[in-house]
Amino acid sequence: QKEVEQNSGPLSVPEGAIASLNCTYSDRGSQSFFWYRQYSGKSPELIMSIYSNGDKEDGRFTAQLNKASQYVSLLIRDSQPSDSATYLCAVKSATPLVFGKGTRLSVIA
Amino acid sequence: SAVISQKPSRDICQRGTSLTIQCQVDSQVTMMFWYRQQPGQSLTLIATANQGSEATYESGFVIDKFPISRPNLTFSTLTVSNMSPEDSSIYLCSVVASNSYEQYFGPGTRLTVT
Numbered sequence: 571q572k573e574v575e576q577n578s579g580p581l582s583v584p585e586g587a588i589a590s591l592n593c594t595y596s597d598r599g600s601q602s603f604f605w606y607r608q609y610s611g612k613s614p615e616l617i618m619s620i621y622s623n624g625d626k627e628d629g630r631f632t633a634q635l636n637k638a639s640q641y642v643s644l645l646i647r648d649s650q651p652s653d654s655a656t657y658l659c660a661v662k663s664a665t666p667l668v669f670g671k672g673t674r675l676s677v678i679a
Numbered sequence: 680s681a682v683i684s685q686k687p688s689r690d691i692c693q694r695g696t697s698l699t700i701q702c703q704v705d706s707q708v709t710m711m712f713w714y715r716q717q718p719g720q721s722l723t724l725i726a727t728a729n730q731g732s733e734a735t736y737e738s739g740f741v742i743d744k745f746p747i748s749r750p751n752l753t754f755s756t757l758t759v760s761n762m763s764p765e766d767s768s769i770y771l772c773s774v775v776a777s778n779s780y781e782q783y784f785g786p787g788t789r790l791t792v793t
Contacts, residue, residue, distance in 0.1 A: 602780045613771055613784040671721040
C-alpha cells in the first residue's frame with residue numbers, strides 16, 4: 571500500500587518565522603510531488619510541485635525533495651497569519667495522487 | 680491552470696434520495712477524478728472518470744452507489760444514490776490539464792443528508 575505520512579500538527583510558529591512542513595512516502599517509484607494548501611471550508615489549492623532532487627523556490631515557498639530518503643518538505647519563509655491552513659503533501663507514481671492527511675499550520679501574530 | 684466549476688455548491692438532501700453533482704472545466708483535460716472529504720479528514724479518491732467509458736472505482740466505492748459519467752473532455756457528473764447521513768461530505772472534482780502533471784481541484788459540493 572502506497573503511503574504518504576505527515577505530522578498532523580498543529581504546527582504553531584510566530585509571525586515572521588520559518589515554517590517547516592515534512593512528508594515521507596513509501597513508493598520509491600514516485601516521480602512527482604506536490605504541496606497543496608487548504609483553508610478551512612475551501613478546496614485544496616496547488617502551491618508547489620517538484621519533480622527532481624533539490625530545492626525549488628517560489629516566492630516565500632521552498633520545496634525540497636530527497637528521493638533517496640523518500641522525503642519532501644515545504645519551507646515557508648516570513649510566515650504570515652494568512653498562511654494558517656492545512657498543508658497536504660501529495661505524491662504520484664503510476665497511480666492517481668496519494669495524499670497525506672495534512673499538517674495544520676497556525677501562524678501566531 | 681484549468682478553471683473548474685461545480686454545481687451545486689451545497690445541498691441538503693433527504694435520506695433515500697439521489698443528488699447529481701456537475702463538474703465543468705474551461706479547457707480540455709486528460710484526467711478527471713472525484714474525491715470525497717469528510718469533516719476533519721483528508722481526501723479520499725472515489726473514482727477516475729474516463730471519457731466515453733465506465734469510471735474506474737477505488738476500493739470501497741461502487742458504481743451503483745456513485746455512478747459517474749464523462750461524456751466529453753471538459754464535463755463530468757457524479758451521482759450520490761440512495762443517500763444516507765454517512766454520505767454527508769464535501770465532494771470534489773479534480774483534473775489534470777493536458778501537457779501537465781499538475782492536478783487541480785474544483786470548489787467542492789457540500790452535501791448534508793438528513
